[in-house]
Amino acid sequence: MKHIAIAGNIGSGKTTLTNxxxxxxxxxxxxxxxxxxxxLNDFYNEMQRWSFNLQIYFLNTRFNQIMEIRSGKKTVxxxxxxxxxxYIFAPNLHAMNLMTTRDFENYFSLFxxxxxxIKPPDLLIYLRATVPTLVSxxxxxxxxxxxxxxxxxxxRLNERYEAxxxxxxxxxxxxxxxxxxxxxxxxxxxxxxxxxxxxKLHGLFESTED
Numbered sequence: 001m002k003h004i005a006i007a008g009n010i011g012s013g014k015t016t017l018t019n020x021x022x023x024x025x026x027x028x029x030x031x032x033x034x035x036x037x038x039x040l041n042d043f044y045n046e047m048q049r050w051s052f053n054l055q056i057y058f059l060n061t062r063f064n065q066i067m068e069i070r071s072g073k074k075t076v077x078x079x080x081x082x083x084x085x086x087y088i089f090a091p092n093l094h095a096m097n098l099m100t101t102r103d104f105e106n107y108f109s110l111f112x113x114x115x116x117x118i119k120p121p122d123l124l125i126y127l128r129a130t131v132p133t134l135v136s137x138x139x140x141x142x143x144x145x146x147x148x149x150x151x152x153x154x155x156r157l158n159e160r161y162e163a164x165x166x167x168x169x170x171x172x173x174x175x176x177x178x179x180x181x182x183x184x185x186x187x188x189x190x191x192x193x194x195x196x197x198x199x200k201l202h203g204l205f206e207s208t209e210d
Contacts (some may be wrong), residue, residue: 002075002201003119007084007165008127008178009157010149011093016184017127017176018079024200030065030071030201038055044149051093052103058085059111066118067121083170086111088160098158120170123195123200125193128162129178131155 004027015031024031038058043050062082081137090107093099099107129137136168138146160168165175174196176183183190 001073002123003069003121004075004123004125004197005078005080005081005121006125007081007161009129009134009154009161010146011134011141011154012127012129012135012178013137013184014053014079016079017125020183020190021194021197022077024190025077027073027075027077028072030069030076032079037115044146047093051099052107053098055090055107056083056110059107059114062068063114063118070119074196078121081124082111082114082118083085083120083164084161086115087164088157092153092156092160096153122169123172123174124168124196125174125176125197126161126165126168127176127178128165131158133179134158159206174200 004021006018008014018029018031021027037057039050039054043054059082062080062085065078066082071079086108088113090099090104094101094104131151134154135151138149165173167180174193176193176196181189181192183193
């Protein structure tokens, strides 16, 4: 049993790659569940008011996901990780004055406690994408609540993703450059990712980047 997780900014293609890899390997997919999220619409319309509520919802949801994954017997591929909320989204909201220091410290204290009960994924796949690529892919999927996402918000998130990934040491890491790899539409590009995953999981010709 393995736990594979896909990390990446909004619009980087996490759900698409989760679908493709789950189908290819017959893995069990675990999704972020944006359609059932009771806070997303409110958050994008009034970030300061709903930021803490949203982050607590994500924290609880992903913690439960991880506990379910680790108690099962099948290999699971997870769309987004618990670490992204704690090291990227919540700190970014705090830095933008969209979450109070009191709420952020409360949130991070709860995350630290939860982290002590979980194991990191056996392989983390990070989808690296520039802001123009993110904007293009966000626009193409046409989610109404994402129409108000600002460019500076995506840029800030990208910077935090890069900083986080550059120091990630919890397990194996595979970086996919989405600007150069069109896995959604090109079988050859998806094949490159599959080859790199096989190498990571089975120790053959390991590389941190594809």
